[in-house]
Amino acid sequence: MATNDQLKALIKSHSDGDDRQFYSVAMQVAARAARSGQEKFSQELRDLVDDLRRKSVSTTRIASVVPVVQPRGELGSLLSVTYPDARLADLALNPQVDVRLRQVLLEQGRRTDLARHGLTPVRRLLLVGPPGTGKTSTARVLAGELGLPLFAIRLDTIITKFMGETAAKLRLVFDALVETQGVYLFDEMDALAGDRSAANDVGEIRRVLNSFLQFLEQDTSDSVIVAATNHPELLDKAVFRRFESVITFELPDNDAVRSVIKNRLANFRISNLGWKRIIDAANGLSHADITLAAENAAKSAVLTGRGQIRTDDLIVALDDRRDLSRHRGEVS
Structure with a gap:
């Protein structure tokens, strides 16, 4: 069951309109009950919290059952x-x-x-x-x-x-x-x-x-x-x-290579890219390397005043990532 401190925290958080703290304490009570063998009560309390969460309107992307704090001690x-x-x-x-x-x-x-x-x-x-x-x-x-x-x-x-x-x-x-x-x-x-x-x-x-x-x-x-x-x-x-x-998880296939590059370069013009050359250059590289190559190509376009990504920029950036990966022993 809830401790005296938890009961006080529940009442105070409800009075303050602090839903996150209220749900957090309620879940702590449920966890304590579960550890004490009160599985049915624990599950009922969790279900109540879930129902309240669904009914509440919140703009935050963080679950209201979790307090926004850093781990302490x-x-x-x-x-x-x-x-x-x-x-x-x-x-x-x-x-x-x-x-x-x-x-x-x-x-x-x-x-x-x-x-x-x-x-x-x-x-x-x-x-x-x-x-x-x-x-x-x-x-x-x-x-x-x-x-x-x-x-x-x-x-x-x-x-x-x-x-x-x-x-x-x-x-x-x-x-x-x-x-x-x-x-x-x-x-x-x-x-x-x-x-x-x-x-x-x-x-x-x-x-x-x-x-x-x-x-x-x-x-x-x-x-x-x-x-x-x-x-x-x-x-x-x-x-x-x-x-x-x-x-x-596996290295990206041709479709994934295209998808990674398109997602990363969504704010740039890429209609004239030579995809066959790009996909060949990306073969064997990871999602992370391809993403970084796309970013480097985008930086080149910005710093040279071009609004469009060039195929050659991407090829050079991909080759650079391959060299780094080879040094790390990740590609042959």
Whole structure:
């Protein structure tokens, strides 16, 4: 049940007309009830909050169940928070990935309908694929579409040489998932969840992974967990079983190349571009590299006083990105 402080906070936020704080405290009460075994009351309270949110008229893109605050104390060193306004239409994804993400958004948006039938929406996603193919951007889009904050977990501050400290920090993060609904991004997941059978592994790392897997299994929050890796082959096999959806990102095909460039150069004249040459030059580059090449071509057009992007400008910019990618070992 609610604590005295929570009851006072509910009354004060209602009196002040602070809907965000009111919903936030109500969700904290629901989370506390769930941890106390009062699952029915917890779900009823969550349903009431969802109904109130749908009926309220708000201009903000941030979900009203989430307070607009930065993580405090030790949690502040483990998480960074942003409030994205990105949309799925902003991404140039292959059709299969697009369909799967839309299904995730549909289930999240209809969580109340699913709950009436004893079902829960997908809320643990593992994104795999080469660098720059849109994995991190997808986490931003999910947060933007759902109207939730995006919490990026800082693995460099979580992982220490002392297993007990690392497990305790992970516990703080998973407690935050319950207290504050959001999209939680574990980037470079292989640093945390490497294969336990690897020859150079040590016992501490195996115990950290076991703790992480246990926290995943025990998590019953409404938050969305997104893990991303460029090296799925390094992940322990048990990790894949803990995620409800594993989505593979690939380098852009011809249609995606055209879409990325058109989206980025929407404010410029591009009617005379030689697409065959451009697509050939972009072959093997990531979404991120193609986007940066388009931006560089646009800068060239602006600084030379031209209002139209030239094919040669794009070719040069794409070649420059290829050289950089080759130095990073990302293309041959």
